[in-house]
Amino acid sequence: MTERRLLLTARLPGLPDVLPAGLALARWSGGDRGSLLRAVAGSTALLVTANEPVDEDLIRAAGPGLRVVGTYSTGVDHIEVEACRRAGIQVVTAAGALAPAVAEHTLGLLLACARRIVEADRFVRSGADWRWEADAFLGAQLHGRRLGVLGLGAIGTEVARRALAFGMEVHALPHRPGTPLPPGVIPHRDLAGLMRVSDFLTLHVPLTPETDRLIDKALLTELPSGAIVVNTSRGRVLDQSALLELLAAGHLAGAALDVYEDEPHVPPELRHHPRTVLTPHIGSATTTARRTMTAAVLRRIGAALEG
Template structure:
């Protein structure tokens, strides 16, 4: 009996491909660069299964080019890059990789928060440029983290992991969520509306999924609610923050600093962000530890293996009716 045909869109760990070849006829991209859209549509034409990353667009045009496609496995938690309605209409299964990257991404949120609040990136560039000639009382004064108020927008698994770490800094903890967080009392977190959270917080971390409802959730109006000198961290998805509005706000000092791991239209980003000194920029590294990335890649592969074995995927994404 022949194996189902699988297309893997990006270079992945060798052990993942080894596992997949037990059940699939695999065509794998050996490079980190994505195929152009036309080339991807051509390659997927006879494939039963598709293994993508969070930056691969699975839209109606791609699905139209793949009449045999029956499953899309994404090696990411977010799935806004997949047209779920189009997949549901075709009966195509979609899977993601929840849970694997929670702790690594929470660590990254804290790395960005600390670096932005204490001006580490800005001061390092200044030092490397040879400007440090003497110590001064007011040299690169940042914001306190210990004892400050932390606002978390999105109290899911990652938001909760960020909140747990805040207890070690003796922080007052606020959160904004569509529904009350069941672990709020355990975490010592108080629920607020978005406007109140932004007004009260010294540091704000965004951890909400991207959707039409959260597009530009943080724009010029919302940035204007933040305290002068406050810190904004986005580890969620590009598009949740209006990057152009953020540049203008950072130049005005409200907020005073930002730490960004995601951007609108990434890997392209607003070039003005490169000119603003009070922002720490990272190239979407939230899950970038070996254990987390390998875990995500393996979970995507195991979803495919379980599907091929007739047991159904391990972590399916709910599709619209």
């Protein structure tokens, strides 16, 4: 019997404990696209991160033995799913394994931006002389304010629950009709209506042709003056240029981002703006979440290979 081969394109926490039986492990050590095309040849299964495109060139390079592609993420915007389907390749994800971690990071970003925590931290570290002042580093309080949640999948739902515990008034527009709302969440039927009531807006929709730069200048202008935007979904859901324009104009009080239009490139206007909080796509970066993601996607790869 021909040995089945799983090619990994990244180091994964928890891997030695959960590797499916009957799969020989191969690792791509990095390099240019050509080296990946050579490395994937003869693979039965492929596991990539959200940074690695899976296109027809990669599928052809793998050969007819490739049966399943797994992604260490919930989104599949980096995978040509139709091309995989035509080739008889199943696509599996780590969906369901990272919602609590990303929700916690979302609330952390929201707090950091609203309460100017990063800005204040830098000030203290600068060694500047200071004393307590009643008007120093005034920020926005979450309690009693309105949070708009765009998308109520696993992550958006967890964010809504946590925001309710903070005493926020939570409004939401589900990405899919018929999505159940957590108790206490106020539903909306249209995006503009959600924007108008959102003192804070957090984005939790997948990147699709319909959501590509969905949150544009016109919609951002609908937010109340002084609103804060948080994005832990995909960078291109938000029009980054429009965000910068409205930050510069003062319409938005701040932005907290974990994802960007052209990762890992972050424009200097964002990096240097005093009211932005920026993290390098680490929403799910807890030991528990990453190990759970590894177990979930490899279990699904094994199940797909077993039919």
